[in-house]
Amino acid sequence: MNAVSAPEKLHDCRDAFVAVLERLGAENTKVVAVCNDSVGSSKLGGFKSKWPERLVNVGIAEQNMVGVGAGLANGGLLPFVCGASCFLTGRSLEQIKADIAYSNANVKLVGISSGMAYGELGPTHHSIEDFAWMRVLPNLPVIAPCDSIETAAAVEWAAGYEGPVFLRLSRVGVPDLLQPGHAFEPGKANRLRDGDAVTLIANGTLTHRAMKAAGLLAARGIEARVLNMATVRPIDAESIVAAARETGAILTAEEHSVYGGLGSAVAEVVVAEAPVPMKILGVPGIFAPTGSAEFLLDEFGMSPEAMAKAAEDLLARKGSRA
């Protein structure tokens, strides 16, 4: 490792999303974007300038936005319904349940600025409940890509998949972790790092932090496995069980409440199939104090150093069971 490394190049995954959306839009006139006055925050300006008639802006009305999305799909179009994840999922939860998931409408829901991306705007604008709200709904794959490469691949996959999808995107910059040309496979975790001492499972903005934590652990002689688990539903039970059996301890991390999200989904599998010591990192069931997303992740014990420490604590628990 270099003593002085170059500054990490960070990507706003919204750019990858709209790049694919605009390419799909050029190939297929049925692709439409639906938004709630969020042309700027969803980065739909390019799409709008190319195909103004195919940008359906319903105004600040999320319930109508999701219902309109279902109706557009019924009329044979391929709608990408985009809005800040907090409003898209929270304000129109019942529309997502009845009009999209239960009706099995071919609508792609794109939650922008998820997690605590809105930082200082506070808990009204944080979307740290969306995994829980979305993953309980049948028929609805829930996906949080970890970088711009996975975002592009997931959008591409979602467009070709016949049925509803929830894509959870951030606006917080992340480094690219996956290889260019990566093909997204729903419900399959990517093993980004091998190891047998402990497994770190993360997605979205936390995957690169998990990789950094694993680097810190390696420097201390602890080889951690890192799984990027973009799909929260359907969860990759096979990879989780293998991780439990082969590494004996699992640490999860997510930009979401510790209740009902990725960690809960992993724990449901671990408890039923292969019980091992686990720790779930996330927002600890409180409304966050003022701060940026990066500050709050550190505050809630998800800096790479704190994650490495949490992994070491798990190792101690694992040892005490032996």
Next chain:
Amino acid sequence: MQPNDLDRIARQIRLRDLQAVYEAGAGHIGGEMSAIDILTALYFQVLRIWPDQPKHPERDRFVLSKGHVALAFYVTLAKRGFFPEEEISTFLKPHSRLNGHPNCNKVPGVETNTGPLGHGLPVAVGMAKAAKLTGAGYHTYVLTGDGEMQEGSNWEAIASAAQFGLDNLTLIIDHNRFQQGAALSDTNNLAPFASKLAAFGWDVTEIDGNAMAEIVPALQHRAARPHCIVAHTNKGQGISFMQDRVEWHHKVPNAEQYKIAVSELSEVL
């Protein structure tokens, strides 16, 4: 088809609906009776549909937003040939596809799943907007209850339909003046509806929603704007002791009441 023929079909649908409510021991009979004339006019005169091809891209769309009157919808669809009429006897039975609220993935002719109120109109706006974008010639109809208009999502959709210039959309408000617990006027009185819809930029027609001669032309009416039909109806229409009685929102007739209701509906067949 003449209004008399449609009236006869509506009576048959009422009778089958009543029988199914009685046999299942559940249903929303009051709102079913108020809406059946509108459903009959749609499915036996107005809608461009192919029952053997329920997903035909050019079919007119109908959304039953007041999904709790699913039974009346099922009886109408079955009578029109979307599925066998004998299947009505399975209504609410374990594993029947005829649930208390319609399911588009199970029942041919159902476009979207409804039940929670205030959902159908936004979806219908999307359907009509899709036709505008693709150049499809179908027309979209949506039927809501009057109490249902208390849901704010409807007013989001009403505003957007006007903004999008959806002249291929017709909203029918089944204005039977009663909701589940009380009269609309004693709850959250949105009446009169016509002036409110007009203020949002809609073309509005008021009709007797239980009179075929008024229903059919209103459904066929086209304007340069989205069209709202305020259909003045009677809850429990056609059965004397149910009419305009709030308790018949979802009450089930006893044996004696059933006999009287059957006889009243049979008289005019």
